[in-house]
Structure formats: C-alpha cells, structure tokens
Amino acid sequence: RPNRPQNQSVPSRGQNPDSSLSLSTRRELYERDFPVYKQPVEVGCFSLDSERRFFNDGRQMRYYVEPDRSPNFDLRDGYKDRFIKRDDSVKEKLDHMLRWILANRSKLSARGTTASSCDLDIDFVTWRGHLTKLLTAPYETREGWQLAVTRFRGTLYISEVETEAARRDQENRTERHEEMMYWGYKFEQYTCADTVHGQPDPGGVLNTNEAFCTVVQTRLADHRLLFSGEVDCRDKDPNAPAAPACYIELKTSAEICTPKQRSNFHRFKLLKWWAQSFLPGVPRVVAGFRDEEGVVVAMETFPISKISHLIKNEHNCWKPTVCMNFCSDFLSFVKHIATEDNPSVVYLLSWEPRRDVTFSVHRDSPYCFLPHWFVEEMTS
Ligand code: A3P
Ligand code: MG
Ligand code: MG
Numbered sequence: 001r002p003n004r005p006q007n008q009s010v011p012s013r014g015q016n017p018d019s020s021l022s023l024s025t026r027r028e029l030y031e032r033d034f035p036v037y038k039q040p041v042e043v044g045c046f047s048l049d050s051e052r053r054f055f056n057d058g059r060q061m062r063y064y065v066e067p068d069r070s071p072n073f074d075l076r077d078g079y080k081d082r083f084i085k086r087d088d089s090v091k092e093k094l095d096h097m098l099r100w101i102l103a104n105r106s107k108l109s110a111r112g113t114t115a116s117s118c119d120l121d122i123d124f125v126t127w128r129g130h131l132t133k134l135l136t137a138p139y140e141t142r143e144g145w146q147l148a149v150t151r152f153r154g155t156l157y158i159s160e161v162e163t164e165a166a167r168r169d170q171e172n173r174t175e176r177h178e179e180m181m182y183w184g185y186k187f188e189q190y191t192c193a194d195t196v197h198g199q200p201d202p203g204g205v206l207n208t209n210e211a212f213c214t215v216v217q218t219r220l221a222d223h224r225l226l227f228s229g230e231v232d233c234r235d236k237d238p239n240a241p242a243a244p245a246c247y248i249e250l251k252t253s254a255e256i257c258t259p260k261q262r263s264n265f266h267r268f269k270l271l272k273w274w275a276q277s278f279l280p281g282v283p284r285v286v287a288g289f290r291d292e293e294g295v296v297v298a299m300e301t302f303p304i305s306k307i308s309h310l311i312k313n314e315h316n317c318w319k320p321t322v323c324m325n326f327c328s329d330f331l332s333f334v335k336h337i338a339t340e341d342n343p344s345v346v347y348l349l350s351w352e353p354r355r356d357v358t359f360s361v362h363r364d365s366p367y368c369f370l371p372h373w374f375v376e377e378m379t380s
Contacts, residue, residue, distance in 0.1 A: 022356035023333045027138045030325035037324060040218040040281035042243040043107055043226070046100045048211040052086065054096055056103045060212040062192035063236035064248050064286070065200055067299060073190045075183035075252070075294035077202065083182060084207040088170075093159045097125060097228050098374045100215055108226070119153040119378065121224065122217070124331060126158035128229025128279050134330050135275040135323035137351060144352035148367050149334055152343045153378060156334055159369045161348065187252045187288045187296065192233045214244055216280045221328040229280050244281040249273070255289040255297055266311045271318045274307045278320070330357065343370045
C-alpha cells in the first residue's frame with residue numbers, strides 16, 4: 001500500500017526527496033490470501049525473424065521433440081562458428097508489442113464509446129519479463145531495476161530502463177559467462193523442430209534474433225493486463241490443449257549433486273522459473289541438467305502447478321502469494337502516482353534490494369519510450 005501522507009502533492013520533476021511516496025518490498029507485508037489471477041487468455045502472437053523483423057503471425061513457432069532420458073547434448077557445440085547473437089545494445093523497449101497492438105486494435109477496443117472510456121480497455125501494457133521482476137522482487141537480494149511508466153489514453157505502459165549496475169555487469173562479463181549464456185539457446189536447438197513433423201537440427205546456425213511471442217490478456221486483482229512473452233516451443237500433439245496450455249518453457253541448470261545445491265535450486269531457480277511461466281499460463285518447464293563442461297546429463301519436467309508443493313519442505317522459502325500480492329500492490333501504486341495522461345511524461349520507478357520502491361517524474365526526457373508512430377496512430 002502506498003505510504004502517502006495527506007495533502008502532499010506529487011512532485012512534478014526530479015528525485016522524490018523524502019521518500020514518503022514509496023512502496024516497501026518486505027515479504028511480511030504481502031503474506032495474505034492469494035489475489036484473483038484470471039486464467040491468461042492468448043489474444044494473439046507475433047514473430048521476430050533472423051534479422052529481428054516483426055511479423056504479426058506465428059511463423060517462428062517451434063515444436064518440442066522429446067529427447068532420450070540421458071541425451072548427452074554438448075551445449076558448447078557451435079559457439080565459435082555457428083552462432084549469430086542478437087545485438088543487445090539495441091534497446092527495443094515496448095516497440096514490438098506496440099506494433100502488435102496497432103495491428104490488432106479491433107480485438108482490444110473499449111466497451112463503451114464515451115470519451116472517458118479507456119481506449120484499449122486495458123490498464124497495463126508491458127513485457128512478461130518486467131512482471132517476472134516484480135513477482136520476484138520481495139526475494140531478490142542482488143539485482144535492482146528501473147521501470148519507466150507512461151499513462152496514455154487511460155492505459156499505463158511499463159518499459160524497463162537498464163540500470164547502471166546492469167550495464168557494468170554486461171560490460172564485465174567473463175568469456176566463460178558469455179559462453180554459458182549460449183548454452184540455454186543451444187539446448188533449445190537440440191529439443192525443438194521448426195515444423196510439427198520435423199526433427200531438431202543441432203548442426204544448423206543458431207540465431208538469437210529469432211523469437212516467437214505470445215500476447216496474453218488477464219486480470220490481477222482489479223488490474224487488467226496485456227503482456228507479451230517469448231515462448232520456447234509447443235507440444236506437437238494435435239490433441240494438445242489450446243495456447244497457452246500447450247506451450248513449454250525450456251531451461252538448463254547445473255546438475256544437482258549435494259543437498260545444498262538442491263536447496264539453492266528450490267529457493268532461487270524454481271522461483272524464477274515459476275514466476276516466468278505462471279504469468280502467461282505456460283503449464284510446464286522442461287529442464288536439462290548439465291555438467292561443468294556443458295553436457296546435458298539428465299532431463300526433468302516440472303509442472304508449474306506442482307512447484308509450490310515441491311518447495312514446501314524448504315525452510316524459509318518463497319511463497320507465490322507474496323509474489324502476486326506485491327505485484328498487485330505495485331500496480332495499484334503505479335495507478336496512484338502516474339496520474340498525468342501524456343505520452344511525453346515518464347514516471348520512473350526505481351528499486352534496489354533492501355530498499356523501498358521510489359519514483360521520479362520526467363517530462364520530454366530521454367526516458368520517453370512511446371514512439372511517435374504509435375502515439376500518432378492511436379490518436380487518429
Ligand atoms: P537458460 O534459462 O536455460 O539458461 P529463456 O529460458 O527465458 O527462454 O531464455 C533462454 C536462454 O537465454 C537462457 O537459457 C539463457 O541461456 C539466456 N538468457 C536468458 N535470460 C538471460 C539473462 N538475463 N542473462 C543471461 N542469459 C540469459
Ligand atoms: Mg525463451
Ligand atoms: Mg527457456
């Protein structure tokens with residue numbers, strides 16, 4: 001709940017000096033009943049091709065092909081000579097989602113036709129990955145975040161801003177870490193085919209520009225959400241349930257050899273896996289456990305609905321209800337502070353572990369992220 005004293009006006013610009021307009025991430029504050037979270041509905045999808053071009057269709061969808069029980073995939077293969085890495089210095093912000101919204105506006109039109117009705121009938125537009133960071137914040141001890149928010153025609157758009165610390169970490173990555181980031185994508189190449197009856201092609205070039213994204217609509221408490229997230233692959237069985245229930249999230253993780261490693265896996269990794277897939281209603285994670293040399297030595301399927309039971313034996317572990325209640329309260333806080341409806345105003349919400357969420361307001365600044373092409377087409 002926002003700690004806002006009576007009669008205090010929202011500062012119009014610059015840092016919030018006394019931090020009285022802030023939101024706590026302390027876990028105890030969010031241990032109440034699980035909030036309403038409607039079953040997410042897929043309202044569309046889009047694809048990004050090998051050159052990161054947008055298509056309003058599912059052409060980049062892939063199909064999961066179940067491997068042997070101990071498949072011995074070499075995740076290092078091709079790193080040097082068959083890898084095209086997406087340029088992550090290009091900040092895409094919400095652009096792909098905004099393109100999707102313009103192409104599918106009729107599906108999202110408002111209920112009423114009165115001037116006061118919200119144009120999209122949606123409170124928040126964002127990436128799934130940004131919401132994952134909100135869900136895990138009460139348990140995050142290492143990485144903070146900054147989220148830029150703009151209110152435009154009644155809808156709040158949320159787009160991440162890279163923190164200084166994240167930029168430094170990115171510049172100082174070791175060669176080993178750089179290579180290990182490839183391993184997760186390589187695992188996808190070993191387990192996914194491009195067509196429903198096809199086979200994976202681990203000898204091909206791996207290009208991380210390519211992506212298939214689902215767009216889902218749902219509601220958290222009284223917040224109507226529209227967000228998009230990358231989906232790794234789907235069940236190829238023609239009798240599989242409709243999206244998003246047919247989707248599969250692929251993950252790699254270090255093999256677990258000691259009780260301490262198992263405990264850490266439950267406490268940290270399963271939290272991230274759960275949050276990422278629970279949000280869009282993806283029902284399972286298929287994990288490849290790899291050794292130090294990057295060879296997958298075991299496979300395991302984790303149904304998302306069973307993860308909260310798996311962790312219950314862990315002392316002082318994370319709780320799904322804390323994650324969801326914090327996210328809900330964060331969105332209420334945003335609605336409360338981001339009052340000016342103006343595409344060139346950004347409310348910047350900043351958080352560092354062990355601190356409260358604070359914000360500052362910026363007008364016509366480099367933080368502005370709604371592009372002219374979007375603002376103009378939505379206004380006409
Ligand atoms: P793993 O998660 O198996 O390590 P996703 O699992 O979300 O589909 O992402 C696919 C892969 O992208 C990851 O596989 C990892 O290799 C890489 N990746 C994703 N997010 C990353 C991050 N924040 N830092 C480093 N690598 C990341
Ligand atoms: Mg993915
Ligand atoms: Mg994955």
